Amino acid sequence: MNQTYQPKTWLGQQANRFAPGLFFIGLVLLWELICRFGNVPNYILPSPAAIFMAFFDVEFSRWLTHLWATLRVALMGFGLSILIAIPLSIGMMRSELMNRVLYPALIVIQSTPVVAVAPLIIVLLGTDDPSRVLITCLITFFPLVVSTTTGMLETPPEMIELSQSLRAPRYRETWQIRIPYAIPHIFSGLRVSITLAIIGAVVAEFVAAEEGLGYFIQFSTSFFKIPQAFAGLIFLSVISLLLFKSIQWIQAWFFPWSLPKKK
Amino acid sequence: MEDKNTTDGNKSAYVSMKKVGHKFDPRPDAPMVVQDIDLDIHRHEFVAVVGPSGCGKSTLLRMVAGLLIPSHGEVSVFNRPVTEPRDDVGIVFQKANLLPWLTVRKNVLFPLKHKYGRYSPSDEKRANELLEMAGLTQFADKMPDELSGGMQQRVGIVRALLLNPDILLMDEPFSALDALTREQIGFDLLDIWKKNPKTVLFITHSISEAVLLSDRILVMSKRPGSVLDLIEVDLPRPRSSQTINSPRFAELTDIIRGYIYEPNVPA
Amino acid sequence: MKTAKKTAIRLTLLASLISTTSAMAADQVTFQLDWLPGGDKAPVYVGIQQGFFADEDLEVKIASGRGSTDALTKMATGQSDIGSSDIGALMAAKAQDNVPVVAVYPYFTQAPHAFFVLKSSGIKSIKDLKGKKVATSPFTSSNAFLPLVLEQNGLSEDDIKLVKSDPGALAPMMITGSTDAIIAWVTNTALYESQAKGAGKELIEMPWSNSGLSLYSSSVLASEKFLEERPDVAKRFIKAFAKSIEFTYANPDQAGADLHKMVPEVDAKIVSAQIKSIYNLVYNDVTTQDGFGNFTDARIQKTWEYVAQANGVSVDAIDPKTAVNNSFKPE
Structure with missing residues (x-):
């Protein structure tokens, strides 16, 4: 283990403690300075100040509308992909045939750019939430399937032998041993998926939507309101970050044992 | 029993x-x-x-x-x-293989829970007796990762004894x-x-x-x-x-x- | 018996409820845009805000689009009933695959394509573009017409240096001097002007319609299914829409305010500036000569010839008249 740097003075300690925040603030300041003194126009790279002002160009209630539209689609798509991915992984773990048949199909789905099939989905499912939810689901479910399957296969073989020696029913092997053992893997899959869910919702909004942050960004760009588009982007990053964090909180709250041990 | x-x-x-x-x-020339x-x-x-x-x-x-x-x-x-x-038959493995999400007592009771889906108060009593016999009573409500390796393996032995195997x-x-x-x-x-x-x-x-x-x-x-x-x-x-x-x-x-x-x- | 009677009463109540609500409910129409809301899309919003649709007992829902092909697809598959998109794209689609969509009413009677240059560049006409760098976006329909326009001005594609770039980057590229000219639609003029002004520069617009490219462009298109199943609704819609176009271009400031009311992110001032800058696409020599709202066979034929040539399709591939249905035009 490498030694963590421990500053001696009080000021040093504070600086060390707030280092990530200070780094971020420094970055923003640098950005502002480049924009100001480099005479970079807003339509090329908006300055942080211009982006900040752009937040107030849009009514707060409109921000909430767009935010909610994106969040709603992202969460529904994410939820749907959990509902599909976990039973699918269990099925593929239990049945070798299912595994052989489905895995190549899943890889094909995963490697198809969703943007390319999105118009098709819109034609089939209409321009409302169902299409956007499906697009989000298609983007998010693969990492979940992979992580859940990996997790269940990484159960210690002795535990499976214990289960067999007890002649326990297989569903209990799945529920009481394999799934709990897969929890850490499932959660790393969930963390990847939740950020992809936001991307999925935005991609879907690029194809068809009347509201949402993706729509808003596209819309702002079409009016060359670049600072406003950046403000939308910042909202997107903030909700991605919060969702990512909430997955961690859920894991820490409900499955504290599944976290790596702190030394 | x-x-x-x-x-x-x-x-x-x-x-x-x-x-x-x-x-x-299964091939005839296989070692x-x-x-x-x-x-x-x-x-x-x-x-x-x-x-x-x-x-x-x-x-x-x-x-x-x-x-x-x-x-x-x-x-x-x-x-x-x-x-x-x-x-x-009760089996004790190389590693204790305790389930990290269950307390020590629940780990000991796991074979019953796993085989039958439930356990009775008298089973719990037996688990407590076994834990006491192994000097683990005070750790019964702890999580496995709070125990040393040796204690974990003692829990493993107690778990193997739960169904009173021959x-x-x-x-x-x-x-x-x-x-x-x-x-x-x-x-x-x-x-x-x-x-x-x-x-x-x-x-x-x-x-x-x-x-x-x-x-x-x-x-x-x-x-x-x-x-x-x-x-x-x-x-x-x-x-x-x-x-x-x-x-x-x-x-x-x-x-x-x-x-x-x-x-x-x-x- | 008692329950049967009760059921009968309930059914009657339910039936009367349904009949009253249906009598009260206006006819639902979904209107398809070919892009996001903006000045050129104002009429439908104006129609709603000014009550022109309500007067015809219509309830209009607006769906934004992502390009003319997307809009055509949504109308062809019945996601939307009627909408505005490029008639050239419709003709090209018809030649490819007989999509069940027809043009029912003209909107832009001139081509919206144009070159933009900075006043400081010294470029005064299309002929001056010889040897210059011209930027365009990769997927705009303008690219197909470019060779025709250059040819009409005695140039060929080899005479200019064409580069492709993201639509949002075009104006900045020109303002910062990394290209001499850009190709874009005149619907963007107001936006580009405000960008150029921010950098202390002045813009010149060179519409292709002035240089011999004479064709219909953005038009009201409708799904054939909608026209067949609800011809009366379609007729009433077009009547109200025609009124909306008229109002929009007569009152651009009010139109801006109306659009802003429905899409709060839209800046009313920019919208009214956009409307003013595209007035000529809607009202021009063609409408003076042919009257507003009339597709003439001659200009339809001319439009198709340009589209066919631009898309590399045989002129005999379709009869362009099949892409138009004039019978829904208001009297």
């Missing part, structure tokens, strides 16, 4: 292996993992199996457990051939522990065994551990594993740290060491 312990020492074969051999690959194993274990006898890595010790254990059906010969328990996992199969149970803990837990095991007599098949890498704990030692050759010798350990019980200092202990370990380092010398 009825305690089948008898004091007179039933010397009839309880676990019996006849010409047992196994290969995982054997173990071959020609003949072994009778008496009721409540403590038999250790030593041999070089990969000699098929664990394969032997899995055959008695019914997790593996031998391709050659027959394993029987009480004159009944073993064809599927048996209820009267046969206790131990697959290098102490090999993940440090030397000091290892010696101590050996005595703990003997203590538990004395209070709950079981027929024990104990797989180990450690010659001194085998000598210290067992009644007889099966010495196996390297792969394909076969019987090099079956040694009677005529050290008096109860055994203690004094036992290790006795000249007979040194003699016995020397004999076995001879087999392990010159594996082709026949018995």
Whole structure:
């Protein structure tokens, strides 16, 4: 283990403690300075100040509308992909045939750019939430399937032998041993998926939507309101970050044992 | 459950292996993992199996457990051939393999919960008694990762005893522990065994551990594993740290060491 | 018997409820845009805000689009009933695959494509573009017409240096001097002007319609299914829409305010500036000569010839008249 740097003075300690925040603030300041003194126009790279002002160009209630539209689609798509991915992984773990048949199909789905099939989905499912939810689901479910399957296969073989020696029913092997053992893997899959869910919702909004942050960004760009588009982007990053964090909180709250041990 | 312990020492074969051999690959020219194993274990006898890595010790254990059906010969328990996992077998693995999301008590009760989906208050009482016997009462509500490796393995042993099996199969149970803990837990095991007599098949890498704990030692050759010798350990019980200092202990370990380092010398 | 009677009463109540609500409910129409809301899309919003649709007992829902092909697809598959998109794209689609969509009413009677240059560049006409760098976006329909326009001005594609770039980057590229001219639609003029002004520069617009490219462009298109199943609704819609176009271009400031009311992110001032800057696409020599709202066979034929040539399709591939249905035009 490498030694963590421990500053001696009080000021040093504070600086060390707030280092990530200070780094971020420094970055923003640098950005502002480049924009100001480099005479970079807003339509090329908006300055942080211009982006900040752009937040107030849009009514707060409109921000909430767009935010909610994106969040709603992202969460529904994410939820749907959990509902599909976990039973699918269990099925593929239990049945070798299912595994052989489905895995190549899943890889094909995963490697198809969703943007390319999105118009098709819109034609089939209409321009409302169902299409956007499906697009989000298609983007998010693969990492979940992979992580859940990996997790269940990484159960210690002795535990499976214990289960067999007890002649326990297989569903209990799945529920009481394999799934709990897969929890850490499932959660790393969930963390990847939740950020992809936001991307999925935005991609879907690029194809068809009347509201949402993706729509808003596209819309702002079409009016060359670049600072406003950046403000939308910042909202997107903030909700991605919060969702990512909430997955961690859920894991820490409900499955504290599944976290790596702190030394 | 009825305690089948008898004091007179039933010397009839309880676990019996006849010409047992196994290969995982069914093709005729595939190599054997173990071959020609003949072994009778008496009721409540403590038999250790030593041999070089990969000699098929664990394969032997899995055959008695019914997790593996031998391709050659027959394993029987009480004159009944073993064809599927048996209820009267408890297994202790190399690592404690406690479920990290359950408390110690729930881990001990896990075999019942897993086999039947539930357990009764009287089962809980039995779990508590076993934990007390193993000196673990104060840790019953702790999570496994709060326990030391040695304590975790004691929980593993207690878990294997929950269903009160007649046969206790131990697959290098102490090999993940440090030397000091290892010696101590050996005595703990003997203590538990004395209070709950079981027929024990104990797989180990450690010659001194085998000598210290067992009644007889099966010495196996390297792969394909076969019987090099079956040694009677005529050290008096109860055994203690004094036992290790006795000249007979040194003699016995020397004999076995001879087999392990010159594996082709026949018995 | 008692329950049967009760059920009968309930059914009657339910039936009367349904009949009253249906009598009260206006006819639902979904209007498809070919892009996001903006000045050129104002009429439908104006129609809603000014009550022109309500007067015809219509309830209009607006769906934004992502390009003319997307809009056509949504109309062809019945996601939307009627909408505005490029008639050239419709003709090209018809030649490819007989999509069940027809043009029912003209909106832009001139081509919206144009070159933009900075006044400081010294470029005064299309002929001056010889040897210059011209930027365009990769997927705009303008690219197909470019060779025709250059040819009409005595140039060929080899005479200019064409580069492709993201639509949002075009104006900045020109303002910062990394390209001499850009190709874009005149619907963007107002936006580009405000960008150029921010950098202290002045813009010149050179519409292709002035240089011999005479064709219909953005038009009201409708799904054939909608026209067949609800011809009366379609007729009423087009009547109200025609009124909306008129109002929009007569009152650009009010139109801006109306659009802003429905899409709060839209800046009313920019919208009214956009409307003013595209007035000529809607009202021009063609409408003076042919009257507003009339597709003439001659200009339809001319439009198709340009589209066919631009898309590399044989002029005989379709009869362009099949892409038009004049019978829904208001009297």
